[in-house]
Each structure stands twice: as structure tokens, then as C-alpha cells.
Amino acid sequence: MGWLSAVARAVLPSATREWVDVGPLDEYPAESVRCVRVRGVDVAVFHADGRLAAIADVCPHMGAALSEGVLHGDGHVQCPAHDMRFDLRTGRCPESPMYTGRVYPTRVRRGRVFIRS
Ligand code: FES
Known part of the structure; x- marks a missing residue:
């Protein structure tokens, strides 16, 4: 990433978000959690009740792994x-x-999981 992209992300983070492929859905079994790295950030992806949900894997309180x-x-x-x-x-x-x-x-396309970051 160039310095201009880094500045754009800092100033307008939503403008530079993109869908990032984080692997095949098969790697996210039902009722499980998987940690993936997305654009330099650890993200916990939960697959429960038929839905995927992603949250930064750093607790905002004191940093434990969610x-x-x-x-x-x-x-x-x-x-x-x-x-x-x-x-x-x-x-x-x-x-x-x-x-x-x-x-x-999060979204699933053609059997692959994507996270918008
Ligand atoms: S509640 Fe304290 S680190 Fe998460």
C-alpha cells in the first residue's frame, strides 16, 4: 500500500473499504469460530445459527482475544x-x-467467505 492509500484509509476509511476473500466456506464449520488476518488486523469470524459474523479479535476493554x-x-x-x-x-x-x-x-459468494474491511 502506498502512502496515499494509507492517508485515504485514515481520512476516509469507508471510501477505501473492499471485500477481502478469507477462504472457502468449508473452512468455517457451523457453530465454530475462526481467526483470520484481514488487511493487517486479526478478525474473529463466528459461524452460528447459519450466519457468519465478524468482529475484530481484540477486546476493546483490555485486548483479550474475543x-x-x-x-x-x-x-x-x-x-x-x-x-x-x-x-x-x-x-x-x-x-x-x-x-x-x-x-x-460478511458475505459468501461462490462458496467463498468475504469480509468488508
Ligand atoms: S472484558 Fe476485559 S479484556 Fe475483554
Whole structure:
């Protein structure tokens, strides 16, 4: 990435987002989580209830890996360090609104998983 692209990403992050191929859907078994690296960021991809959901694999509280947390049926992942929960659709933490995880749109095309980052 050139310096101009880096500046554009910093100033207008949504303008430079793109769909990144993170592998075949077969590598995301149902009821599992997989950590992938997307444009230099670790992202936890949860496959639960027939849906894929992606969130940065760094807890916004103190940095624990959310991919090692517990996924609840209500669509929240519980951090393994201090038990805060994060909504996989919004990234919001119901226990403390000051902490929000970064979530990423996901999609499947022709049997492959893509994350918009
Ligand atoms: S590091 Fe995740 S809740 Fe504290």
C-alpha cells in the first residue's frame, strides 16, 4: 500500500473499504469460530445459527482475544478475560457502552467467505 492509500484509509476509511476473500466456506464449520488476518488486523469470524459474523479479535476493554470467548445464543460473544459481552451485529457492549468492538460485514459468494474491511 502506498502512502496515499494509507492517508485515504485514515481520512476516509469507508471510501477505501473492499471485500477481502478469507477462504472457502468449508473452512468455517457451523457453530465454530475462526481467526483470520484481514488487511493487517486479526478478525474473529463466528459461524452460528447459519450466519457468519465478524468482529475484530481484540477486546476493546483490555485486548483479550474475543475468538477465545463464549458465543451466546443471543448473538453476543463474551470476552474470556472479564466477561463483558459484545453484540456481533453492532459491536456494542451492553455492560459498558463506552466499549465497542469493530464489526465487519460478511458475505459468501461462490462458496467463498468475504469480509468488508
Ligand atoms: S479484556 Fe475483554 S472484558 Fe476485559
